Amino acid sequence: MSNLVFLPIFIPLFVGALLIFFNEKHSLTLKLSFVSLVLNFGVSLYLTFFVFTTHPLILETGGWKAPYGIILVADQLSVIMILSVNVIAGAAALFAYNTVSHKMVKHYFYPLFFLLIAGVSGAFLTGDLFNLFVFFEVLLMASYGLIIIGGSKHQFRESVKYILLNLFSSILFVTTVSFLYSVTGTVNMAQLGQRVAEIEQEGILTGIAILLFIVFATKGALFPLYFWLPKSYIVPSPVVSALFGALLTKVGVYSMLRVYTLIFSHKLELTHTFFIWVASITMLIGVIGALSTSNVKLIIAYNIMPAIGFMLLGIGTFSPESLAGTIYYLVHDMAIKAALFFLAGLLVWHAGTSNLNKMGGYIKSSPLLGWMFFIAALVLAGIPPFSGFVGKYLLLRGAMDEEHYIAAGIGLLSSLLILFSVIRVFIGAFWGELKEEPKEKVNQPGLIASGILIFISIALGVGAEWFYPYIQSAADNLIDPQIYIDFVLKE
């Protein structure tokens, strides 16, 4: 049974490696991708079902038990993440179907795509801090490949900055892991949790926790470590932007969610209060960024930040309710961010420009795109009964319960500004007089992919009762790290 845990990593790894050899055979590549994505989705669905109905799973790789070997842990949080990743991957593949050129396919789009998925899934499943670093590198390396595929000069220019800042944070990551190893003598997360708890996170450990926070915050694009994000996310093809927006920053958030509940949760009044401040500023700076530009893609890219801020707010608040809020928001944001990047990409192709000021009146030429964008905007802003509301509700409630009124107020304010920043796009691009004839027709598979994700977002909100209890249960497992520790170390 527990070998199942490896499949969500192995399938994309294997398929990705295989597709390297078929890069010239376009239709075979598409077929293989389709089959493997369906398979992987099925596996992760079953895994999720299994973990929630029976118990979490551990795979001891090579048969070495924790804490000595590397273990993969499929607990409730991990399987929720894995399932979400596979939904996004499926939608992205559908979107890629005829928006990714033969030329890109020939230059290994699909192998890079699958290895990105493998890296992200690995990061969600691993129970070993150094192994997390390795998976970070896999997904980053895949993202480096994806960001430059296409070879335009903006792509090179922005990817240099993207890679430099991420490289710095990666190096900082290994260094910090070694510091932590020096103090605790282990790299296994469960044992780290146990040992840090034993000495009550004293002395240097909080310093190390902050260094590690810097690492994850750079991946997660929190203020003031977000600089690499906005511009580098808009230069690649929309499907790549969507994958980045939906998955990469979320890996940073997931890591924080794991590390600051399981390991460093003994000096809450220091570290987690700090997180709340960082979260609040991130929300504001993010929406301010989104309001500052008339580049449609950039508006969406900036909107990643307030979402990350919301999620960090939940980690900082550290109550069962707020952690559930963070997880809910995480899942919601994966779906809606991908959808918005898709829609923005479709809009930009349709209009032939990404400058909002040159658009107008496209509701006539592409009503479906327009209304999808409108609903996506409402979902993003957290208008009930859509998915954004449930997460936001839990987060705000949690924050107010713990008397973080200022942060909650900033959260409310940024919700308004998020709505403003995206409704501006709707009004500017779809309403008004038709300024210029649309350049090309809206890509149908692309619309379907966006539609699926929007449908999921609506279902996550309207059908919150189907999802929320599971998410709350995952959050309850996080708030008591002993559950995870006992399960992994079986003591």
Added chain:
Amino acid sequence: MEILMSILAGTLFAAGVYLLLQKQLLKIVLGTALISHGAHLFILTMGKLNRGKPPILVKGIEDYTDPLPQALILTSIVISFGVTSFLLVLAYRTYQSNKTDMMDQLRGTDDE
């Protein structure tokens, strides 16, 4: 010894970071190489230096130096190598397509 080595690693980091802050791509790439070296030295130092024999089992010897950091460094060296090579080629291609290797000319605007 560990303290001296920490200082050395810190120095490598400092020199690397200084290079990262420069404008010319070439210097920046050199900087990343230095930082990686610094990081590897840190990892090694964190596992205690010069305790016991090299971690290759020899009959009769019980005391070995900590093997785990060494394994981690090996993984990290290989990964750094991959990233550095990628970065080098990227630097070259960036220079080629943007006609400059100065970072302050690689800023870009919102509207493109």
Added chain:
Amino acid sequence: MLHIYILIPFLAALVIGLAAKKVSRIHTGWFVLPVPAILFIMFCLKLPVLAEGKIVQSVADWIPSLDIQLSFYLDGLSMLFSLLITGIGALVVLYSIFYLSRKEQLVHFYVYLLLFMGSMLGVVLSDNVFVLYTFWEFTSISSFLLIGFWFYRDRSTYGAQKSMLITVFGGLSMLGALILMSNTAETNSIRVMIANRSDILESDLFVPILILLLVGAFTKSAQFPFHSWLPDAMEAPTPVSAYLHSATMVKAGLYLVARFSLIFSGSDVFFILVSGIGLITLCLGSFLASRQTDLKGILAYSTISQLGMIMAMLGFGTGVAILAAIFHIFNHATFKGSLFMIAGIVDHETGTRDIRRLGGLYTFMPISATLAFIGAFSMAGVPLPIFNGFLSKEMFFDSSLKLGQTTGFAGMFAEWIPIIAVLGSIFTFVYSMYLVFGTFMGKSNVKQLEKKPHEAPIGMLLSPIILVVFVILVGLLPNLINEPILAPAAAAVTGDLAITHLQFWHGLNAPFYMSLLVIGIGAVLAFTLKKWQPVYNRIPGKFSSDHWYQFMLNGLLKSSKIITGFLMTGSHRLYLSIILLFMVISTSVFMYFTDGFKISFDDLAPITWPEVLIGLVMAVAAIATILMTQRIAAIIVIGVVGYGLSLLFVFFRAPDLALTQLIVETITVALFLLCFAHLPALKKSDKKPSEKLVDFILASSTGALLTIVAVSSHSSKSFETISKYFVDNSYKLGGGDNIVNVILVDFRGLDTLFEIAVLGLAALGIYAMIKYRDKGDMNH
């Protein structure tokens, strides 16, 4: 049961959205009309239940685990609003059938309208505060869509955006209040909150809760200083203005205040805020209405002012005041609805709504004119007992006078209130007269109009006629609606069942004299309006709420450009500097506060000279890298660092590392040589000394920080490492002598597998970079 009531409009919207395009011959409105009409009857059928003092309620699951339940209840207050929503709704749909041509996007129009109707019913029927909030935001969204119905007009989109921003702002503020209330009272049900009101009243957060909630109500009901969205919302088609922006949606704020007044009404803050803002809005709105030239503009400001008056009465909180407020909610819907419809007719028939171009229309459209006169007289509170507006205004004056008898904090303000009430009413009289006399009386400007005016078709007149019949009927027989509708509504607000018998003639008392005063001064002002107008125009300007909205919006956009431009310069140096600074400062601050610094000399390896020497060479070489001006020299010194490191590995008993480092270093140097040949030569840094200093400080503090953390970590070893297991089991279980190798391929084989993946990816990326050369062809 109630679920079905709310669901019907949504279902109808769905059906019409999907099916109506198929039958384009018949005006879509005819299919929509039965929806509100039937709902109206269904609500009426519940009147007897309420008369018995019961309420109707029903619950269904939505998110039970979060206690967000679809629980609805119908009491007197909800009933009044439900009847308005469906009744006026039916009349508006009827009117719209004649108003909107079939060429318009009717399906869109009616879908939005039905969405609004359902949401508005949801607002007034919800018991769960978060369900209430959900519907509340939906009314804002449907209002946004309706205002932007003519989406190609700039004014429409401007108005739509403005209304959405302001009302959603209020909605979010309200959400904040609701969450706080729900946390404090530990329930999401309005009725339970009311029952446990002491929890909220005694909470430390009482004032913030109240203010946040009121911001929600004030924005929705266009109260000062949030009123400026309403005039711009007049860009919507006139049926929408009559329905959302005068009869129903804007009253949601009143509903909210009324609904929660059982919790708040005892408090002085509530009294001051609600009646204070209400009175300011009353005066400001009626004053501003007097200087409008657009018919719908006058009506918009008039609505603001009337809403202010009702708000003020809700703030008074006395039995008479509440009943008067309820009464006026009803009356306002009738006379203002009819006036909006007439304004629409005038617009429709003459092609303009500019009152300066109109005049003397009475001869051309006598029925419309008569209806308008009745509506306007009722609005002005002309003291004839055939106008329902007079009765409620009389009660308004009455309640303002009776406040003098209240004691305490409220009493201090009370003396001034009747004066303010009269002042506001004077201007109400002025604009009411200006509206009808300016349009229908006086010199005719018919020749300048685009169309030759004539009376509207009967279908279009039907709705305003019905409303005006109500104006007079209720004016004559107020108790017709008092007992079944108004009294239960008032009872729901005040909490006790005191039915005041509405007198239709109060006799010559103080309120009557106040009315006379209003008419006396008002008449003078109204007929000398032209002379006064320059004065009117001089006053607001910079102080207007519109100006502030623009100022804030522009300020927001401008400052976000400035802030973002300041941060996102595209300079990697700035980015990295901020990251480093943040890292150094936050980590050292935290280490300082948690006593993280530690240095111990206990467990250290002895210092041996070869290593120190190599270390020194490496340090010098590293620093030399910075100073090199030749590419080859730079590569050589960096090679020195790398090879030095592999030597150190040898000395520190890591043979595998040394070997790997040696190989990797060699390949890297070769790569450097290869690539550098294609890159331009090293340039001498053209940085200013100050920039160099900054770089130096950042670099050295980063290095220092990491050194300190490393030393402290090394000095805080608290546990035995897991490595012993590897030493013990490498041969036994792993089958290898070289422990590091066994770890790599066995204990931590997963790392190695994915490390290879990284290398492979790098190779793919490099290949793609070199091969993919087609610039600008990235999209397809």
